[in-house]
Amino acid sequence: MKKFYQLFSIVFALLFLCLPLIKHIYTGDEIKSEENRNLTQMPSQAINLTSLSKYTSQFDTYLADQFGFRDAFIRTANRLRYRLFNEATSKQITMGKNGFIFLNSHSAKHLYSLINNVCDIKPLTKNLQDDAIKVFSKFIKLYENQGYQTGIAIIPTKSRIYPENLLNPQAEICQANTTTWLDKRVKEVTGRGIYYPLDKFRQWKSEFQVFLPAYFHWNGELPYRVAEDMMKNYWHIEPKLEVKSENTSVETDLKRFLFGLNIHDETKKYDYSPYKITSCKGAHCFKDLAHVYKRIIGFRYFKDSNTHRKLLILSDSFGAKITPHFIRGFDEVAMIELNRLKKKERLAFFESVLTIEKPTHFLLLFHDGGSKGRTLLLNNILSKYD
DSSP states (O other): OOOHHHHHHHHHHHHHHHHHHHHHHHHOTTTTTSSSBBBBOOOOOOOSHHHHHHHHHHHHHHHHHOOHHHHHHHHHHHHHHHHHHHOSSSTTEEEOOOTTTEEEEEEESTTHHHHOOOOSOOOOOOHHHHHHHHHHHHHHHHHTTOOEEEEEEOOOOOHHHHHHGGTTHHHHHHHHOOOOOHHHHGGGTTTTTTOOOOOHHHTTTSSOOOSSSTOSSSSSSSHHHHHHHHHHHHHHOOOOOOOOOEEEEETTTTGGGSOOOOOEEEOOOOOGGGGTTEEEEEEEGGGGGTTTTTOOEEEEOOOOOSSHHHHHHETTHHHHHHHGGGGTTOOOOOOEOOOOOOOHHHHHHHHHHHHOOSSSSSEEEEEGGGGGHHHHHHHHHGGGGO
């Protein structure tokens, strides 16, 4: 009986260790791990001696991705690496000074491309710069002429505001390049011009934490301040609501790159509950646009007032945190993220969205690392008006 229990214990332990592998084989090879990547796929069977060596190597990698307790081991290793050496496993993350964490690239194929772009380490070509100024001016003029109070906001990211917390060589270059091509040429955009609050962000550093150390996007006081500043100084609208804030803690928005780490920042949150704001989040809030944008992400906010002002924001991922704060000056605010808009959907979407939404104010908002992408997008959209 004793031997039976020993054998049973061994078999049970082996099954437990193999559960992740069994689950992976059963559910398929495309399931993503918590490390924000696809686990290694089961290799095809070797069909000859030539492919046998490659097969065995691939199968070793496959098993390495699927062994029992793998996530626990990686989580522990990441914690040790971060606590002891201030390093992250993901190459897209740059661990800086004073607890600062920087997203250096949106793509693992182009490391440091975000920091290189915004700090002018690898600036846009002169032709792309000229195209950007031209197309931004054209965008504003086109929709202003159609009766919409149209604007563009370019949001400086953390590398421009806290370069001293980067590590060299990026720290030295970003601090030296205090003026980039965008800083020099942004005022060339005609019409209403670009809202580009670089100087304000640098000034606000002495008043509050502009970007949270462990955050890539803005959070807390910064988007609240920017919304207020835009309404007052860009559209000359006086916000009506006085909103109270309180301290809170938020988990880093970079957690998918920091597997196993529990990192939080102190920030502020704003209480709109006294004002009976109605909100709607998700694709169902934009049913009339489903035929031109299949994977839509968006938000709506409403309040009872008679200003007859509605703001429509087309944005990258920075739009989510600032959108609710515009309700202080508008009856309705709608925000649609462009990140999932497919190339073949672009023209039909831009031709439909204003007719369907009927805003009084129209804003294109993106961070400074998206200048090239938005230039190419608008060139594509506006080329029909040449």
